[in-house]
Amino acid sequence: MFSLLQEAATTAVETTEGVAVVVDETHAAGAHVPTPGVELVGHAEEAAGLPQLDIATFGNQIFWLVVTLVVLYLVLSRVALPRIAAVLSDRQGAVTGDLMAAEEFKHKAREAEAAYDKALADARHEAQAIVAQNRAEIQAQLDAAIAKADAEIAARTAESETRIREIRASAETDARQVARDVTAELVTAFGGRTDDAAVGAAVDGRMKGALQ
Amino acid sequence: MEGNIGELGQYIGVGLTAFGMGFAALGVGNVAGNFLSGALRNPSAAAGQTATLFIGMAFAEALGIFSFLVALLLMFAV
Amino acid sequence: MATEATGGGLEFHPMDQFVVSPLFGAGEVHWYTPTNVTLWLALTALASIALLVLGTRGRAIVPNRAQSMAEMAYGLVHKMIEDIAGKDGLQYFPYVLTLFMFVVFANLLGLIPMAFTVTSHIAVTGVLALAVFFGVTIIGFVKNGAHFLDLFWVRSAPLAVRPILAVIEVISYFVRPLSLSIRLAGNMIAGHAVIKVFAGFAAIAAVAPVAIIAVVGMYAFEVLVAFVQAYVFTILTCVYLKDALHPSH
Numbered sequence: 001m002f003s004l005l006q007e008a009a010t011t012a013v014e015t016t017e018g019v020a021v022v023v024d025e026t027h028a029a030g031a032h033v034p035t036p037g038v039e040l041v042g043h044a045e046e047a048a049g050l051p052q053l054d055i056a057t058f059g060n061q062i063f064w065l066v067v068t069l070v071v072l073y074l075v076l077s078r079v080a081l082p083r084i085a086a087v088l089s090d091r092q093g094a095v096t097g098d099l100m101a102a103e104e105f106k107h108k109a110r111e112a113e114a115a116y117d118k119a120l121a122d123a124r125h126e127a128q129a130i131v132a133q134n135r136a137e138i139q140a141q142l143d144a145a146i147a148k149a150d151a152e153i154a155a156r157t158a159e160s161e162t163r164i165r166e167i168r169a170s171a172e173t174d175a176r177q178v179a180r181d182v183t184a185e186l187v188t189a190f191g192g193r194t195d196d197a198a199v200g201a202a203v204d205g206r207m208k209g210a211l212q
Numbered sequence: 213m214e215g216n217i218g219e220l221g222q223y224i225g226v227g228l229t230a231f232g233m234g235f236a237a238l239g240v241g242n243v244a245g246n247f248l249s250g251a252l253r254n255p256s257a258a259a260g261q262t263a264t265l266f267i268g269m270a271f272a273e274a275l276g277i278f279s280f281l282v283a284l285l286l287m288f289a290v
Numbered sequence: 291m292a293t294e295a296t297g298g299g300l301e302f303h304p305m306d307q308f309v310v311s312p313l314f315g316a317g318e319v320h321w322y323t324p325t326n327v328t329l330w331l332a333l334t335a336l337a338s339i340a341l342l343v344l345g346t347r348g349r350a351i352v353p354n355r356a357q358s359m360a361e362m363a364y365g366l367v368h369k370m371i372e373d374i375a376g377k378d379g380l381q382y383f384p385y386v387l388t389l390f391m392f393v394v395f396a397n398l399l400g401l402i403p404m405a406f407t408v409t410s411h412i413a414v415t416g417v418l419a420l421a422v423f424f425g426v427t428i429i430g431f432v433k434n435g436a437h438f439l440d441l442f443w444v445r446s447a448p449l450a451v452r453p454i455l456a457v458i459e460v461i462s463y464f465v466r467p468l469s470l471s472i473r474l475a476g477n478m479i480a481g482h483a484v485i486k487v488f489a490g491f492a493a494i495a496a497v498a499p500v501a502i503i504a505v506v507g508m509y510a511f512e513v514l515v516a517f518v519q520a521y522v523f524t525i526l527t528c529v530y531l532k533d534a535l536h537p538s539h
Binding site: 052056059060062063066068071073076080083084087088090 | 383392408475
């Protein structure tokens with residue numbers, strides 16, 4: 001590619017010798033076109049043509065390539081792949097195991113939560129029972145106290161009533177006596193004769209209605 | 213420049229094969245661009261199609277590489 | 291031709307990095323000669339083994355960085371086969387993982403400056419692709435017998451177009467190893483050559499900053515390409531495996 005430019009430049013500058021130079025160079029270039037078989041010796045130094053198309057080196061490349069591939073295949077399939085597969089399955093196993101353990105722990109946590117809830121409910125229940133029992137006891141004591149107080153009050157009331165009745169009875173008797181005495185005196189003072197029976201009857205008759 | 217019209221034609225041919233590589237670039241760009249526009253419409257389906265993308269690009273590029281090979285053959289082996 | 295242009299401060303040798311040369315001394319490359327291909331193939335294999343075997347030697351439940359990278363690679367390929375080829379594709383998992391690890395490490399190691407990219411050689415990728423092609427074809431015939439040919443006889447199409455489709459299917463089937471190998475090698479050659487060309491421009495002081503920034507950008511892009519090409523190679527292997535295991539459309 002570049003030799004053409006080079007040649008053109010050469011011809012432009014050296015017009016006198018141009019023809020000979022160009023002919024020489026093209027001749028030399030033509031000799032370098034690879035012709036398999038002729039190129040066997042010394043192609044490395046000259047490197048004319050495309051190295052990829054140098055048939056002479058194909059056998060060498062193919063031989064060493066096959067050796068390399070076989071070695072690589074054997075090492076990979078015998079050593080590397082089983083190992084990586086084992087590591088990957090181990091990891092898979094570990095991950096699965098951990099997930100299962102986590103699931104188990106979750107289950108346990110849920111159970112513990114349920115037990116806690118149950119204990120809480122039991123305690124609440126018990127507390128309510130105790131409260132109810134206490135309330136019943138207090139109620140019973142209260143009832144007993146009230147009953148006792150009622151009884152006492154009733155007794156006091158009865159006693160008071162008795163005394164009031166007695167007082168009233170004595171007061172009535174006293175009043176009747178006073179009234180009878182006063183009536184007798186009055187009758188005597190007016191010049192009558194006192195008839196105790198009649199006076200008593202009259203006083204009783206007047207006092208019935210008044211004292212009741 | 214005397215008498216070497218064959219070599220001149222050879223190099224002109226090499227230059228012309230470079231167009232083939234340019235057209236292969238168009239093809240590869242077309243593949244990638246269409247993949248991108250499809251992937252932007254439906255990004256969830258794009259991940260599964262990267263293998264197809266690479267196969268398509270490889271096929272498009274292979275033809276450009278063929279023209280490159282023709283250029284090399286013209287330059288060195290003819 | 292291009293490699294011979296010298297003078298004016300510009301030296302372009304974009305293809306020199308792909309030259310196969312003997313490790314010890316010079317001379318003819320026989321089929322048994324230890325060459326730079328041999329060295330980088332061995333380094334690729336050692337890197338894969340270091341990641342997948344040494345990285346997982348802890349067998350830890352909680353992985354360290356190397357182990358989780360190894361498990362990521364394992365998981366990526368495992369899921370790929372399972373998703374595309376189905377459960378019965380998993381018996382070919384070791385081989386598909388070997389392919390993936392080999393390609394991804396060959397691509398990445400090739401990005402080390404002064405390194406040799408084994409996947410940039412048609413011979414190497416061709417062997418990989420042909421192994422997939424023949425393996426898949428043999429699996430298809432062993433598992434399905436003559437029914438494997440249903441792959442080419444599209445029963446869902448009208449009868450009239452079926453022969454035409456069959457021709458197209460057969461052609462596309464036989465192009466598979468070609469496209470598989472050339473895609474990988476072509477990507478690697480192109481990326482490395484472009485980096486080399488930009489690096490060559492860095493010899494001119496005026497454009498050196500631009501060239502160096504371009505090299506850095508291309509390098510980052512090539513790291514991405516290294517992964518994507520390994521992924522694509524593996525995923526296409528899985529697609530072909532699916533066709534072999536379940537040939538009916």
